[in-house]
Amino acid sequence: MEKKHIDRRVKQMEAEGVTFHYNVNVGVTLPFATLTDEHDAVLMTGGAEAPRDPGLPDTNLQGVHYAMPYLTQQNKRVGGEDVSKITPILAGGKHVVVIGGGDTASDCVGTAFRQGALSVTQLDIRPMAPEIENKLTVWPYWPTKFRTSSSQAEGAEREFQAATLGLEGRNGRLTGVKCVRVDEKRKPIPGTEFVLQADLCFLAIGFAGSLIEGMIAQSGAAVDKRANVIANERDYRTSVEKVFVAGDMRRGQSLVVWAIREGRQAAHAIDKHLMGETILPV
Ligand SMILES: Cc1cc2nc3c(=O)[nH]c(=O)nc-3n(C[C@H](O)[C@H](O)[C@H](O)COP(=O)(O)OP(=O)(O)OC[C@H]3O[C@@H](n4cnc5c(N)ncnc54)[C@H](O)[C@@H]3O)c2cc1C
Known part of the structure; x- marks a missing residue:
């Protein structure tokens, strides 16, 4: 995808109030605990790019x-x-x-x-x-x-x-x-x-799951035997308080449409968790 589309979306999201931090590798250059210490909810969406060993x-x-x-x-x-x-x-x-x-x-x-x-x-x-x-x-x-x-x-x-x-x-x-x-x-x-x-x-030949080392290991979130972080599709909560997960990191290497769906559903779940109710569509 041409980068101009991404640049445009980044500008739009910044205008909506999102702050992006670039070149941060959570669990390597930034301890995971910094995120949980400074925020009321953390959503992990790091994908599933551990390659399958042939x-x-x-x-x-x-x-x-x-x-x-x-x-x-x-x-x-x-x-x-x-x-x-x-x-x-x-x-x-x-x-x-x-x-x-x-x-x-x-x-x-x-x-x-x-x-x-x-x-x-x-x-x-x-x-x-x-x-x-x-x-x-x-x-x-x-x-x-x-x-x-x-x-x-x-x-x-x-x-x-x-x-x-x-x-x-x-x-x-x-x-x-x-x-x-x-x-x-x-x-x-x-x-x-x-x-x-x-x-x-x-x-x-495919992907073996999420990279455990770094972010997931430091988060302490439970993973299944396929190296996916465990959470259901209703509340997207991991086994760790106020830590959520969505996209490939939860369901394994999949498709863009699923990542979009999970992102929206997780936003709904987190808003509900923080505010007690939500008007965000599922
Ligand atoms: C080569 C390839 C081709 C594909 N082709 C298609 C296709 O044609 N059609 C289709 O529908 N799907 C395709 N997919 C699958 C699709 O890209 C994924 O299902 C989708 O992007 C998952 O979205 P996600 O947000 O969960 O994770 P990702 O899109 O993988 O995003 C994860 C992001 O988190 C970042 N990240 C990871 N760990 C950390 C960390 N510790 N700290 C900070 N950032 C971190 C990564 O850099 C990345 O930017 C393809 C995947 C691959 C790898």
Whole structure:
């Protein structure tokens, strides 16, 4: 999203009375207790960006990266921010393999093309979905349909039912990604191994939950086994007095529409908690 839209919204919110504090990492550069000491309610909305570990050997090879450091640094670069202190990850003139089939993987595909990658191949462990959805599919199954994101449409090679066996390298640098075809139960099919040439590989197989270290750990709020902070959708209260949580940090990595909904509902719940009643819509 172009930053002018965000700038406009920030101005509007400031005019409404919100004070923004930039470059603050709660739990690292600012103790969480400072927030609870100085405020009547604290809402944690830190997202869920702990990457899922693919459990592969050799992820320390040069050229292998998790998706988020790659995407955030390019966002900064495009936005004209100072990236001089960040080690650049650039796909120009390189063969790129993206492991994962979701939105984050799609963003890596598009970014790599825009940077001038020679080729981009995306590995998806799921079977290729049908061109037309089967409307007769019933719960618990979902009528999936083959979709092509705008990033993939820029020329990505898409490999389906492909699992990653490992990463190959020479002199500490990535040279290839070793793959195997899998059956419908995601079991490797013997004899179907293949290697994709790769100078860069992005790991985008989802998120394991919120980053516990820092803000959540210092807050003392209880988390579930998926590393989501525990609170219900009625009052959004955590296990800690006057500390609330909403968005991905509560429900796990999800969608923007859910984050907006949870933000509004949490505002309603906090207003009620502070004032005893609220006119904010749910
Ligand atoms: C790469 C990627 C692509 C996606 N694509 C889509 C898509 O196409 N469509 C869609 O609907 N959803 C998409 N999503 C999901 C969507 O972005 C999230 O569901 C949504 O943004 C969650 O909103 P949130 O406010 O809960 O958290 P976030 O939007 O993640 O915001 C959390 C904020 O808190 C800040 N923060 C975290 N910890 C601290 C701390 N300790 N101190 C201070 N600040 C902190 C972070 O810097 C961040 O700004 C995507 C997610 C990712 C990662």
